[in-house]
Amino acid sequence: xxxKNTEYLINRKDNQxxxxxxxxxxxxVLSESKLFSSSSTKFGAEPNTxxxxxxxxxxxxxxxxxxxxxxxxxxxxxxxxxKINKRSVFxxxxxxxxxxxxxxxxxxxxxxxxxxxxxxxxxxNGQKEVGIERLHLEQDAGKSIHDLDPQNTFVDLNRSGVxxxxxxxxxxxxxxxxxxxxxxxxxSIMRYLGTCDGNMQEGSxxxxxxxxxxxxxxxxxxxxxxxxxxxxxxxxxxxxEYEANRQVDLIEEGKTIDQETRLFDTKKNExxxxxxxxxxxxxxxxxxPDLLPLEVSEKFIEELKxxxxxxxxDKKKRFIEEFKLxxxxxxxLVSDIxxxxxxxxxxxxxxxxxxxxxxxxxxxGELFAILNxxxxxxxxxxxxxxxxxxxxxxxxxxxxxxxxxxxxFELMIxxxxxxxxxxxxxxLKQQSDPKALEAxxxxxxxxxxxxxxxxxxGKEKLFGFFVGQAMKASGGKANPQLINEILxxxx
Amino acid sequence: MSDITKQSLTxxxxxxxxxxxxxxxxxxxxxxxxxKSSELNAxxxxxxAPALDKAKKFDQNPNLDLKLPGIPMAVKDLFCTKNxxxxxxxxxxxxxxxxxxxxxxxxxxxxxxxxxGKLNCDEFAMGxxxxxxxxxxxxxxxxxxxxxxxxxxxxxxxVAGQLTPITxxxxxxxxxxxxxxxxxxxxxxxTYGSCSRYGIVAFASSLDQAGPMAQNVKDCAxxxxxxxxxxxxxxxxxxxKRNHYSKELTKNIKGKxxxxxxxxxxxGMPKEIEDLWQKGIQYVKDCGAETIDISLPHTSYALPTYYxxxxxxxxSNLARYDGxxxxxxxxxxxxxxxxxxxxxxxxxxxxxRRIMIGTYVLSSGYYDAYYLKAQKVRKLIKNxxxxxxxxxxxxxxxxxxxxAFKIGEKTNDPVSMYLNDIFTVPVNLAGLPGISxxxxxxTKGYPLGLQIIGKAFDEQNIxxxxxxxxEKINFKNKITDWWIK
Numbered sequence: 002x003x004x005k006n007t008e009y010l011i012n013r014k015d016n017q018x019x020x021x022x023x024x025x026x027x028x029x030v031l032s033e034s035k036l037f038s039s040s041s042t043k044f045g046a047e048p049n050t051x052x053x054x055x056x057x058x059x060x061x062x063x064x065x066x067x068x069x070x071x072x073x074x075x076x077x078x079x080x081x082x083x084k085i086n087k088r089s090v091f092x093x094x095x096x097x098x099x100x101x102x103x104x105x106x107x108x109x110x111x112x113x114x115x116x117x118x119x120x121x122x123x124x125x126n127g128q129k130e131v132g133i134e135r136l137h138l139e140q141d142a143g144k145s146i147h148d149l150d151p152q153n154t155f156v157d158l159n160r161s162g163v164x165x166x167x168x169x170x171x172x173x174x175x176x177x178x179x180x181x182x183x184x185x186x187x188x189s190i191m192r193y194l195g196t197c198d199g200n201m202q203e204g205s206x207x208x209x210x211x212x213x214x215x216x217x218x219x220x221x222x223x224x225x226x227x228x229x230x231x232x233x234x235x236x237x238x239x240x241x242e243y244e245a246n247r248q249v250d251l252i253e254e255g256k257t258i259d260q261e262t263r264l265f266d267t268k269k270n271e272x273x274x275x276x277x278x279x280x281x282x283x284x285x286x287x288x289x290p291d292l293l294p295l296e297v298s299e300k301f302i303e304e305l306k307x308x309x310x311x312x313x314x315d316k317k318k319r320f321i322e323e324f325k326l327x328x329x330x331x332x333x334l335v336s337d338i339x340x341x342x343x344x345x346x347x348x349x350x351x352x353x354x355x356x357x358x359x360x361x362x363x364x365x366g367e368l369f370a371i372l373n374x375x376x377x378x379x380x381x382x383x384x385x386x387x388x389x390x391x392x393x394x395x396x397x398x399x400x401x402x403x404x405x406x407x408x409x410f411e412l413m414i415x416x417x418x419x420x421x422x423x424x425x426x427x428x429l430k431q432q433s434d435p436k437a438l439e440a441x442x443x444x445x446x447x448x449x450x451x452x453x454x455x456x457x458x459g460k461e462k463l464f465g466f467f468v469g470q471a472m473k474a475s476g477g478k479a480n481p482q483l484i485n486e487i488l489x490x491x492x
Numbered sequence: 493m494s495d496i497t498k499q500s501l502t503x504x505x506x507x508x509x510x511x512x513x514x515x516x517x518x519x520x521x522x523x524x525x526x527x528k529s530s531e532l533n534a535x536x537x538x539x540x541a542p543a544l545d546k547a548k549k550f551d552q553n554p555n556l557d558l559k560l561p562g563i564p565m566a567v568k569d570l571f572c573t574k575n576x577x578x579x580x581x582x583x584x585x586x587x588x589x590x591x592x593x594x595x596x597x598x599x600x601x602x603x604x605x606x607x608x609g610k611l612n613c614d615e616f617a618m619g620x621x622x623x624x625x626x627x628x629x630x631x632x633x634x635x636x637x638x639x640x641x642x643x644x645x646x647x648x649x650x651v652a653g654q655l656t657p658i659t660x661x662x663x664x665x666x667x668x669x670x671x672x673x674x675x676x677x678x679x680x681x682x683t684y685g686s687c688s689r690y691g692i693v694a695f696a697s698s699l700d701q702a703g704p705m706a707q708n709v710k711d712c713a714x715x716x717x718x719x720x721x722x723x724x725x726x727x728x729x730x731x732x733k734r735n736h737y738s739k740e741l742t743k744n745i746k747g748k749x750x751x752x753x754x755x756x757x758x759x760g761m762p763k764e765i766e767d768l769w770q771k772g773i774q775y776v777k778d779c780g781a782e783t784i785d786i787s788l789p790h791t792s793y794a795l796p797t798y799y800x801x802x803x804x805x806x807x808s809n810l811a812r813y814d815g816x817x818x819x820x821x822x823x824x825x826x827x828x829x830x831x832x833x834x835x836x837x838x839x840x841x842x843x844x845r846r847i848m849i850g851t852y853v854l855s856s857g858y859y860d861a862y863y864l865k866a867q868k869v870r871k872l873i874k875n876x877x878x879x880x881x882x883x884x885x886x887x888x889x890x891x892x893x894x895x896a897f898k899i900g901e902k903t904n905d906p907v908s909m910y911l912n913d914i915f916t917v918p919v920n921l922a923g924l925p926g927i928s929x930x931x932x933x934x935t936k937g938y939p940l941g942l943q944i945i946g947k948a949f950d951e952q953n954i955x956x957x958x959x960x961x962x963e964k965i966n967f968k969n970k971i972t973d974w975w976i977k
Contacts, residue, residue: 054592058812060585061572061594061691063726093808095854099827104811154827156816285854287863290697290805292727 009176010217011249017217018252020245021225022174022210024237026187028166028197029141029205030073036140036164037064037107044203048157056162058102063291066091070164071295073196074114074138075305077166080190080312081133083118085302089137091292095285100143100156108167110286113137114295120170120190121314122182123332131183132171141165166197172211172222177238184208184234185336189313193338207232212244214252223248224258228265228272240265244272316341324348324357333365339380340364343389350390356397363393367410383414392420402481404472405429433480435487438471441479442487445470456492464488496521497654501563501711504657508554508561515554515562515606518657519547522564522608526655531975532631534650536569537577538609546606558604559718566656568647569610570617571597571702572691576607580693581615581625581643584813584820584838594691595726596660596702596719603718608656612646615840616810617667617695619643620912621902624842629899632675633971634938638896641671641912647705648675652969658706658715662692664699665798666892666916669928672705673891673941676930676969678712678958679705681916683948684923685730688723694809696802697728699920707969709929709959713737716951735952743960746780750944750957751884755791756915758893764934765890772888772931772942772961779960784884788876793869794918799910800853800866801921806843807850813838845906874922881947886954889915891928891941915943925951929958930967937970 011018035042038055055062078085092110093103115136122129143161147154168187174180188199188206199206213225228244231237243265248258262281263272288294311319313335320331334344347360368389372379384392392410395401401409401424412423424430432438445467446453456463471484496518499507507513523540543564550562572578572590579585593601601607614624622630622645630645632638633653640649644661648671651659661668663681672679680703687702694700704715717738722731752773757766773783815821815834822837824830839847853862880887893914902909919926924945931942942961946954 057817059590059592059818060578060580060588060693060812061590061689063690065725065727095808095811097811097814097831099814099816102812102817104814105808283856285808285851285856285859287804287808287854287859290728291694 009178011214011245013249013253016253018214018245018249019217019219020175020241021172021213021215021222022180022241023172023225024170024174024180024183024211025209026168026170026184027207027209028077028168028187028191028199030070030138030164030166031195031197032067032069032073032164034067034069035162036067036070036138038162040162042163046159048155048159050159052158052161056102056158058104064107064289066292066295067164070138071114071297072305073164074136074166075297075302076194076309077168077191077196078115078118078136079306079309080194080196081115081118081120081136081168083133083136084116085297086112086114086116087297087299087302088112089114089295091138091289091295092286093289096282098142098145099154100145100158100161102143102158102161106140106142107289107292108139109137112294120183120186122179122186123328124179124182129179131173131179134169134171136166136168139165139167172213177241180210180237180241181234184237186313189336189338193310193312201233204232208237210237210240212241212248213258214245214248224260226258226260226272227262229262229275231265236265236267239270240272243270247272326357326361330361330365334361337379339378343379343382343386346386347390347393350387351394354394354397356393359397360390360393363389367407371414383417384410385417388413388417388419395420395424399431399433399480400424401429401431402477405431405477408477429478431480432475432478433483435483438475438479438483439487439491441474442467442471442484442491445474446491453492464492467492497525497657499657500707501657501714502708504563505559505561505714508563509556515547515550515564516544518562519543519564519606519608522656526566526608526650528976529653529655532633532649532653532655533628534612534630534646534653534655535566535609536579536581536612536625536627536646539576539607540609543606543608550604550606555604559714560600560603560605562604562606563657564606564608565600565658566608566611566647566650567597567600567659568613568644568661570613570662570693571660572693573597573607573610576610578610578693579627580617581613581627582839582843583626584834585693586626586820588819590691592691595688595721595723596692599719599721600660611644611650611659613661614643614645614667615843616693616806617643617662617664618806618842618846620666620670620909621897621899622646622671623899623903624840626840631975632896633975634675634896634969636974637899638938639674639899641674641896643667644671644679644705648672648677648679651675651677651705651707652971653975654971658704658711660702660715660719661705662695662700662702663916663920664695664701664802665920666913668703668705669891669916669926669941669943670912672928673930673939674896676939676967677705677707678709678927678929679703680712680716680927680951680955681919681925682716682720682951683730683925684920685728686720686734686925686949686951688721688726688729690723690725696805697809698805699798699802701920709955709962710738710741712927713741713955713959716955720951730949732949737952737955740952741959742956743779743963745957745960748781748886748953748957749884750776750781750783751786751880751887752783753786753788753791753880753887753889755788756889758914761893762934765893765940768932768940768942769888769890775931775961775964776888776957778964779957781957783888786880786884786887788873788880788918790869790872790876791918794873794921795910795914797866797869797873798913798917798921799849800862801870803846803850804854804863805850807847807854810839810843810847842906870921873918877918877922877924877945885947886950886957887945889943889945891915891943895934895936895938895940919943919945924948925954927954927958929962929965930969931961931965932967933970939967939969
């Protein structure tokens with residue numbers, strides 16, 4: 002492991018600074034209904050159509066814990082290799098805001114549902130372990146809309162009461178790249194578990210980013226600033242970069258860093274102060290008397306453990322062992338549960354005599370290219386795993402060449418067509434009859450006498466010319482391997 | 493028919509079932525008396541015309557198998573009632589009409605009762621005299637310018653004044669038992685978790701409990717039987733086997749052990765209260781029960797503990813009244829300004845005082861010294877009762893340290909007002925059931941109550957003891973109808 006080359010440091014005249022980052026990720030629990038009410042959580046509904054009396058905090062309304070959300074949080078905890086707390090407490094976090102109907106957010110303060118855990122990141126220079134401090138459940142607030150009217154603010158409570166998991170990391174991250182890998186890994190784990198869809202555009206995953214800097218080699222942490230509510234990995238990286246440099250500049254100028262909450266302005270690419278430590282809210286946390294402490298049994302946790310699917314780390318290990326993939330290939334395939342699913346289905350559908358390496362190359366090459374160009378997720382792939390497997394087998398057993406396969410693949414996209422049928426209908430089957438090919442090659446050599454002589458005299462480059470001519474004459478269908486063999490013999 | 497309103501609930505149910513009276517007769521009688529009793533100011537909102545319609549409808553096709561067949565009743569204005577204004581005695585909910593029904597009132601209507609109206613109470617149930625209500629004082633039917641107690645003052649006044657045969661109140665620190673004691677009626681605060689809190693405007697969630705108020709113990713038992721149900725909509729509702737309290741009611745309490753806690757003999761307690769207590773001890777013995785001196789050593793800490801826990805929870809529970817979604821809204825320059833004006837204008841002085849106390853004790857730096865410590869003391873208070881109940885089946889105490897006082901007498905002295913709850917508050921802190929029964933009069937002829945405290949979920953036992961004592965005491969409330977012209 003060569004750490005020096007990839008270490009992220011901020012350099013000034015005589016000094017080098019290390020950046021220390023901790024993340025508080027807010028992940029929306031994948032659930033039909035909200036954390037304490039039966040309202041729907043569906044994204045994109047008309048404003049205030051998914052609001053119960055509980056969500057709008059009407060007098061006398063009481064929260065009732067949604068057991069499914071508890072299960073989701075525990076499963077996520079298991080996925081983060083974390084300690085599951087059998088007893089946890091819901092607290093009230095008190096503050097006033099127009100989109101917070103109760104005047105408090107129900108959260109977990111002293112006794113979260115999930116304790117310490119860890120996540121393994123695959124970095125170019127090896128693996129890196131990031132500690133998880135805790136995971137707790139809390140309600141989301143509603144949404145204030147300030148730009149619809151010059152005089153008034155509108156409030157949409159559809160999101161009010163939706164369950165969030167706040168996943169707090171230890172200050173173990175050291176670079177924007179590690180943050181990128183960490184968020185992707187968290188998202189991957191939660192998508193495997195089905196506990197969060199990880200959709201950052203819809204706000205299902207967002208983070209508060211804690212940044213501090215310290216001279217390289219120092220053991221003490223510097224004063225940190227918290228950048229609130231950043232909703233894309235790219236913005237997180239930009240914010241960290243800006244903020245770390247800002248802090249380094251302050252230190253270099255002999256100034257001190259104030260502990261404060263900052264906002265990232267995505268348009269100006271800078272962070273700015275939102276409130277200082279002195280202005281920090283006093284949230285007056287106390288246990289919510291409407292809810293008894295949450296107690297879960299060992300059996301309850303065990304049953305959830307049995308329900309945990311194979312997670313990315315284990316899957317990667319298995320792919321390497323079972324399919325002889327490189328760690329790099331395995332990483333790509335396991336990074337997203339839908340890619341892994343697609344790959345495994347292709348492997349199954351290819352049957353006995355399969356070429357996994359070829360399938361991997363085609364998935365990461367042709368398939369990804371098509372998905373990228375069409376802006377599709379693999380779950381929306383225009384080519385089903387079944388037909389994809391048939392295509393790979395057609396290449397493998399010599400029915401078509403890799404080149405023809407690309408043509409076939411393009412024809413498959415429109416309506417997920419069976420490649421076998423395409424090959425038959427279009428007559429794209431590879432010519433592997435040696436006699437026919439010999440005749441074809443004889444004809445080409447005859448027509449290009451001079452070049453054949455030049456080749457014999459040592460201009461070996463011309464071999465490619467003859468292959469090209471042969472392929473062209475066969476309409477691309479000639480078996481390239483056979484062409485090679487025959488040409489070598491004849492020239 | 494002029495004596496209809498003098499009848500107890502049990503008698504009215506019997507007369508309706510025997511078809512001697514119709515629901516219309518009964519409803520009309522209570523409406524008429526209520527209309528003549530406006531000086532008591534017991535109602536905040538009446539629902540008389542719809543009530544009469546409902547009574548007529550009931551009579552057309554009476555279901556006499558119900559427990560409260562066609563019985564009209566008014567309820568404390570802390571219970572949310574569908575399509576009927578619910579104010580909690582506050583200006584901030586002056587215009588609030590719920591689209592939903594509290595579980596407790598739903599249970600009542602399901603048993604055939606008919607809503608007469610919403611009864612006055614201290615604002616958000618914060619008070620011991622009904623003087624903090626935005627809708628004005630309530631008069632005690634016992635005497636002019638006498639408080640009915642609080643916070644269920646309108647409820648107590650309405651039962652004692654026979655404006656409603658029975659009612660329900662809520663009790664956070666004594667708000668059923670103290671006004672019951674001040675007006676000469678019976679009031680039960682059930683075990684925490686016995687009656688659902690769903691749809692009741694919250695004051696202090698870990699202490700609030702709805703309960704029946706009635707003219708006698710049997711009526712109280714019947715109403716408790718109706719309102720106490722397990723409710724999955726309230727996470728603190730407890731699923732335990734509930735008795736048929738009225739059917740199982742018995743005066744046979746022979747051999748029961750009744751504890752007499754020495755710590756309830758407080759400094760400066762009037763001699764007439766001490767005398768009443770002694771008389772109570774004698775009544776219990778006359779019924780064949782045994783009294784045992786016990787100690788509840790942390791009693792003196794109950795009041796300060798309560799005045800930390802209850803305001804803390806209240807400060808948070810009342811945060812939702814912000815002018816944004818419903819209720820009163822004052823105009824403001826911006827959001828913060830709107831909040832400040834809405835809440836300054838919408839809440840009365842006592843509510844504001846408690847919000848400030850509650851906010852203070854939860855503040856960082858003070859939380860451990862106040863709120864956390866109070867929770868620890870609360871546990872000790874509960875332990876005291878647990879210890880005592882190893883030796884006794886129930887505990888007998890006075891309900892209040894004095895009889896009803898004059899309107900205005902204590903409004904400028906909140907601490908002396910708070911002291912009213914000294915005997916009732918420990919029961920809420922421990923989550924236990926307690927019942928107040930009228931047991932005598934003071935020298936001015938004002939009623940005085942005795943409190944029987946039970947084990948958790950042992951409502952039947954304290955109802956039985958109350959039932960047995962009631963016969964021995966043979967209390968007669970001195971109601972002169974002074975307010976009816």
